[in-house]
Amino acid sequence: MATSKFMDWYGNYSSVTTFILLGLSDEKELQLILFPIFLATYLVTLIWNLSLILLIRMDIHLHTPMYFFLSFLSFIDICFATSISPRMLSDLLKKEKSISFIACATQYFFVAWMALAECCLLAAMAYDRYVAIGHPLQYSTIMAPGLCRKMVAGAYVSGLISSFTQTFPCFHLSYCGPNIIQHFFCDVPQIISLSCSNPFISRMTVLLVATFVGLGSFLSILFSYGFIVASILKISSGKGSAKAFNTCASHLAAVTLYYGTALSVYLFPKSDQSMKQNKVLSVFYSILIPLLNPLIYSLRNKEIKAALKRLRKRTTGMPQLD
Template sequence: MLLAEVNQSFGATFTLLGFSEYVDLQVPLFLVFLAIYTVTVLGNLGMIVIIRVNPKLHTPMYFFLSHLSFVDFCYSTTVTPKLLENLVVEDRTISFTGCIIQFFFASTFVVAETFMLAVMAYDRFVAVCNPLLYTIVMSPKLCASLVAGPYAWGIVCSLTLTYFVLALSFCGSNVLNNFVCEHSVIVSVSCSDPYISQMLCFVIAMFDEVSSLGIILTTYIFIFVAILKMPSASGRQKAFSTCASHLTAITIFHGTVLFLYCVPNSKNSWLIIKIGSVFYTVIIPMLNPLIYSLRNKDVKDSVRKLINHLTQFC
């Protein structure tokens, strides 16, 4: 009986409504999202390349930043191409397998980003509170472990959620009122009781959000106390500037996630949920490299040198 339900589910198809109700906006939205995705790809891959080729940027902070860029690139690439496709074609269907694969990778990378930001907060804590021991404490082995943690935990969370989604049964063609195969919209069209899957998703999401924010808030309390104790104004300004970009990225990411948690579960809220989903799946991966490049002198200098080098080469 269970095998028959699984086979039936794998034969099901989903239809991603996306923004199909706004017929006149399909082409403008396609152009906007295409431009955003182009900036996201160039910004994040460019950040990775710049950090790789410039020996001056071979520090723990930029090592973590390169992985944040990698996560943003992968996250955006998991979601945006299908969004762009659905804006220009009439057939907005996606296979059950394709939907589950998108859900798995999107879940993996969003959890990885959540804890990558927490890891970067710890890095700033060590840099500000123990500057003389920074290079010793943040050893290559520890940095590799701190980066591996978010990826590993993201995979564990994603596998767990995917397993319980696969345990549900889906019948025939199902309409998903979103542009991405997100957990809440998938379980909303299930033929079986999704209570366990919903509760598990809630528990995992709350644990991830509370624990990552707990790490971030704790480290920044110590950071601000250490900054206030600095005798020189220039030292305080330099310390604040090293944390400003990271704090901006944290505020935007977690602010959007917490906002989505607060949206009431009603039909009238679906548009708000879609807009919020666009922000943290499409917009934020574009903003992060811009935030770090515009506020970081070392990155700006590296970009300028790379452009000058390419101009001379051409």
Template sequence: MPERNDSTVTEFILCWLTDQPELKLPLFPLFLGIYLLTVLGNLGMIILIVLSSHLHTPMYFFLSSLSFIDLCYSTAITPKMMVNFVAKKNVISYQECMTQLYFFLAFVISECHMLAAMAYDRYVAICNPLLYNVTMSYQVCSWMIGWVYGVGVIGASIHTFCMLRVVFCKANTINHYFCDLFPLMELACSSTFINEVFLLYLSAFNILVPTLAILGSYIFIIVSILRIKSTEGRFKAFSTCSSHFSAVAVFFGSLAFVYLQPFSLRSKDKGKVSSVFYTTVVPMLNPMIYSLRNRDVKLALSKLFHKMKFHV
């Protein structure tokens, strides 16, 4: 990461979600509970997949990677946000702010493409089951995972490098609960035109391309499901797809609302509320939506508890 610029601002002050301070204490246990569930759910899912040999398949390989991404970018945001519930002034240094920005962007961009990779995996499994083992080989899955993290690192590096070139000279109060691109650009004393251009084009690529890939996969999946003669089989498949699609809609919808608007038209308060969904709620829900309703995961949990009980 390049050296910091000549900004006179050495630290920033993070704002709260709303302008009602009386809600701080009541909401602290709520967000603490959400974060604990996020850590337990995602970390537990990773451990379960590693320990259960029959879950060593491409689908669960992607699920473990998704859990790792959710755990990381939630940890980059939520603990610092909770400090603001109990502290009079939530201060973050310039270096910490840029670090938080980098890791948040790296993992949130990776999640966009990971969801697309998972949708493609389900498309192959449902539409071309006979070729699944060949199409989704270990080498192919490794390349896909490499692409997911590679795009995240490159995108985060570009955004962070552009932000490091911005000069912050007077105002240091960020109208957000974490260091995000738009709130930081609002404090800039220098031109942010390059930042806005990269933000628009990279956001379009990292949101629209995975969204189109997911929609395309689901179109083919739905067509294949409609060909199933069994009513029970159709209902089960549609139920699984609707849960997945609901989580994708919340994640990409909130991202699009924040990052695909022109800089001059965006709503600051609505942007903060939308950010809550993809920074805190979605990472908590993903283990439940993608895994805990899965029969294989329930079986793996049952076997793991049985082994633990046997050893005890």
């Protein structure tokens, strides 16, 4: 009865109450190989991101705007991976990968929320790097805790509103024909193509959100890096220029990986031949990037390494040497 009311509210008066996800592959042997790989990937993603959040919270030397943003980026990556991986893992062990209408709408809502919030947060982190390099003397004043909290809240709220703006029109359409989604999770472009009503508004909504939030965040990052490059060129010392660039290297790598894959999936025209390629790109930005982000920000980061040493000395009871 509740399901029927939900369908009426969404305007879906068709017989389609479930969708079928094709998944990553229809080969049983390959699915059995992929399961332990993606299970390990998901568990490591959780461990690394949670560890980074705890380390930032526990070490007072990391209580700076840069690591404040990084801790919330890790939280987004945990939620992003969790909205996709558990369902995908269970489907790898199933013969029929069905998902209810409500569950499909809910999954996409959270996937889009986290993906769009990450776009906005990466833009905020780019601005933080610009202030750190372009206005080092005013950095602590400009990037005050209050502003940092507002920027993080803005990223989450923007992602929430943008996700709802996409999800509602899509699942308000009527679905009365095929119910097979050519993906391993509920993704709006594939779902809209199954509708038997006019999808123009839904398609335009997806395009506008991708343009204004996704591409808009990317352009703001480019503007920030344009000012960063201009500021670095003003530094007379070669060592100072290298140090300034190193502070941006991790963020720049994360942005390149994330936007390089996500924008290619959602902004370029689709064809039947590109479905497999889109699946691979989707695996990369939704599953592998949440795994890679903690590594990108930690491997060459001297402050993270120093914080790990301090934590190890505290836990083992060894005196800390300055």
